[in-house]
Amino acid sequence: MPELPEAEVICRQLRANLLGSTITCIHLDREDIIRSGLVNRSWYQGATILAIHRIGKCLLWTCAKPPEHRYILVELGMTGSVLFNPAAHGLSTHVHAKIMLEGCRQSCVYYWNPRRFGGIHLLTPTEWETWKPRRDGVDPLTITRHEFHQLIQASRGRIKNLLMNQRKVAGLGNIYTNELLFRAGIHPHARSCQLSPAKVDRLFTAMQTILRKAIACHGSTIRDFRRPDGSSGRYQRYHTVYQKAGAPCPHGCGSTIRRVITDRSSFYCPVCQPLE
Numbered sequence: 308m309p310e311l312p313e314a315e316v317i318c319r320q321l322r323a324n325l326l327g328s329t330i331t332c333i334h335l336d337r338e339d340i341i342r343s344g345l346v347n348r349s350w351y352q353g354a355t356i357l358a359i360h361r362i363g364k365c366l367l368w369t370c371a372k373p374p375e376h377r378y379i380l381v382e383l384g385m386t387g388s389v390l391f392n393p394a395a396h397g398l399s400t401h402v403h404a405k406i407m408l409e410g411c412r413q414s415c416v417y418y419w420n421p422r423r424f425g426g427i428h429l430l431t432p433t434e435w436e437t438w439k440p441r442r443d444g445v446d447p448l449t450i451t452r453h454e455f456h457q458l459i460q461a462s463r464g465r466i467k468n469l470l471m472n473q474r475k476v477a478g479l480g481n482i483y484t485n486e487l488l489f490r491a492g493i494h495p496h497a498r499s500c501q502l503s504p505a506k507v508d509r510l511f512t513a514m515q516t517i518l519r520k521a522i523a524c525h526g527s528t529i530r531d532f533r534r535p536d537g538s539s540g541r542y543q544r545y546h547t548v549y550q551k552a553g554a555p556c557p558h559g560c561g562s563t564i565r566r567v568i569t570d571r572s573s574f575y576c577p578v579c580q581p582l583e
């Protein structure tokens with residue numbers, strides 16, 4: 308968390324507010340939040356923000372100072388966001404970087420990240436090409452049904468591990484993976500290549516439905532996810548199994564939701580998601 312829906316929500320709000328603006332300064336409250344490219348920092352002064360894209364759970368800003376362009380890669384980690392006015396929402400404590408701007412509605416945006424997993428990378432085009440393979444999995448919102456079938460059939464590991472491997476599928480984390488496996492009726496420990504075509508179909512449909520609805524609800528706020536304007540998401544109200552251990556199965560099968568801890572907690576219904 309934040310996962311794909313939260314990153315997409317942040318990305319859309321930043322795009323609506325920051326495109327075309329000029330960076331006047333990158334101010335750092337702690338230099339180690341720049342995970343790579345600190346020496347590039349002064350280049351960004353006077354650069355225009357041309358584009359903001361989501362790459363999995365990260366944000367990639369394209370900045371131009373003709374004839375050159377460079378990137379700001381923002382990792383959201385476990386708790387990160389980019390905020391317009393953290394002080395107004397009592398969130399000033401964990402701001403680690405400020406990007407000062409001209410020519411848009413915001414004079415400054417703040418990189419906020421309480422647990423400091425993840426950080427910011429200031430990258431030349433060559434450095435971006437080197438960084439990219441770390442998160443070059445397919446995007447769940449753009450992969451086709453056919454490509455999804457091929458991806459699942461090619462993996463011998465557990466389906467949940469495959470979905471959360473950012474080099475295979477970029478953007479899913481523990482919350483949405485648990486939710487979409489429940490929706491599709493697939494046990495988290497099922498072997499990917501042994502899933503029937505009908506189950507893979509259900510999984511693909513569940514992935515599209517859940518992620519799009521979560522984006523429409525502005526993401527899930529479990530503890531501390533905030534949109535740039537400081538507002539919270541609402542999709543946590545629709546969670547069916549995540550952190551619901553002991554609760555009755557929402558399908559009404561009579562069982563209760565179980566939690567099994569491997570490397571991350573899995574939540575599932577033993578009746579609706581049998582391990583065949």
Ligand SMILES: [Zn+2]
Pocket residue numbers: 556557558559560561562576577578579580
């Ligand atoms: Zn059930």
